[in-house]
Amino acid sequence: MDIKLNVQGVLTDPKTETQVVLLRAEDGQEVLPIWVGAIEGGAIKFALEGILPARPMTHDLLKSMIDHLGFRVQKVIITEIKNNTYYALIYLESGGSLLSIDSRPSDAIALALRTHVPIYTTDEVLKQKAGDSLDTWLERLNPKDFGDKNV
Amino acid sequence: MDIKLNVQGVLTDPKTETQVVLLRAEDGQEVLPIWVGAIEGGAIKFALEGILPARPMTHDLLKSMIDHLGFRVQKVIITEIKNNTYYALIYLESGGSLLSIDSRPSDAIALALRTHVPIYTTDEVLKQKAGDSLDTWLERLNPKDFGDKNV
Numbered sequence: 001m002d003i004k005l006n007v008q009g010v011l012t013d014p015k016t017e018t019q020v021v022l023l024r025a026e027d028g029q030e031v032l033p034i035w036v037g038a039i040e041g042g043a044i045k046f047a048l049e050g051i052l053p054a055r056p057m058t059h060d061l062l063k064s065m066i067d068h069l070g071f072r073v074q075k076v077i078i079t080e081i082k083n084n085t086y087y088a089l090i091y092l093e094s095g096g097s098l099l100s101i102d103s104r105p106s107d108a109i110a111l112a113l114r115t116h117v118p119i120y121t122t123d124e125v126l127k128q129k130a131g132d133s134l135d136t137w138l139e140r141l142n143p144k145d146f147g148d149k150n151v
Numbered sequence: 152m153d154i155k156l157n158v159q160g161v162l163t164d165p166k167t168e169t170q171v172v173l174l175r176a177e178d179g180q181e182v183l184p185i186w187v188g189a190i191e192g193g194a195i196k197f198a199l200e201g202i203l204p205a206r207p208m209t210h211d212l213l214k215s216m217i218d219h220l221g222f223r224v225q226k227v228i229i230t231e232i233k234n235n236t237y238y239a240l241i242y243l244e245s246g247g248s249l250l251s252i253d254s255r256p257s258d259a260i261a262l263a264l265r266t267h268v269p270i271y272t273t274d275e276v277l278k279q280k281a282g283d284s285l286d287t288w289l290e291r292l293n294p295k296d297f298g299d300k301n302v
């Protein structure tokens with residue numbers, strides 16, 4: 001069954017520039033952490049904070065291209081974890097036809113936030129999530145690492 | 152008149168992490184330097200070196216999406232410089248129709264290299280190029296900052 005996720009925020013580890021996006025199940029307390037690169041984390045933060053850059057960033061270009069080509073993003077799904085790598089699909093529709101495109105979750109989330117479509121995952125992914133690693137990682141952070149929109 | 156450009160390489164300033172993409176006019180000696188972010192520079196380097204990452208990076212996703220939606224990249228043009236900001240257009244075609252999409256040059260170049268389409272600019276842009284700034288910047292670099300594929 002697909003579980004709807006809300007983006008809670010993006011945390012930064014200032015020592016390593018690693019970022020983690022926290023997604024929380026809409027109907028529960030489970031949190032799915034996804035480690036992303038600094039730029040992808042930034043692209044997600046920009047969307048969360050409603051920042052519109054003067055020039056289109058790469059994910060704004062992605063959205064603009066989908067619009068121009070007559071398609072609409074319908075939803076994104078974080079589909080599986082294999083060897084600690086997360087996989088996602090972006091669903092696009094146009095005139096009744098639906099297609100899905102392989103993506104990293106970071107790109108899928110950055111696009112979902114810009115197009116205001118839901119983000120889903122599955123029970124299996126939530127069960128596999130690396131909760132312990134997140135706890136260890138969170139313990140290393142200071143409160144100041146948590147931005148405005150973060151949990 | 153449109154002038155065809157070849158990507159000569161990407162230089163990195165290790166102090167600031169700024170990168171500059173060097174484009175050389177195919178029929179001349181003129182070089183157009185374009186300053187880009189570290190990630191966009193990386194996306195261009197990956198394409199120059201033919202590196203295929205295990206998971207699609209953002210520009211690979213952009214290419215994949217265009218393919219899936221039945222379009223083809225035809226060319227990209229670096230169209231103008233305003234207030235030290237460079238502008239580009241990505242031209243897409245499908246079944247005889249052609250459309251252009253506003254883009255930063257870095258995204259346009261990263262996409263052009265992945266889709267093997269030509270990169271153009273205009274006489275005006277080449278004339279306006281910040282040649283002096285490039286020389287100053289180059290003087291600060293050491294030979295080791297120049298990678299394999301760089302000039």
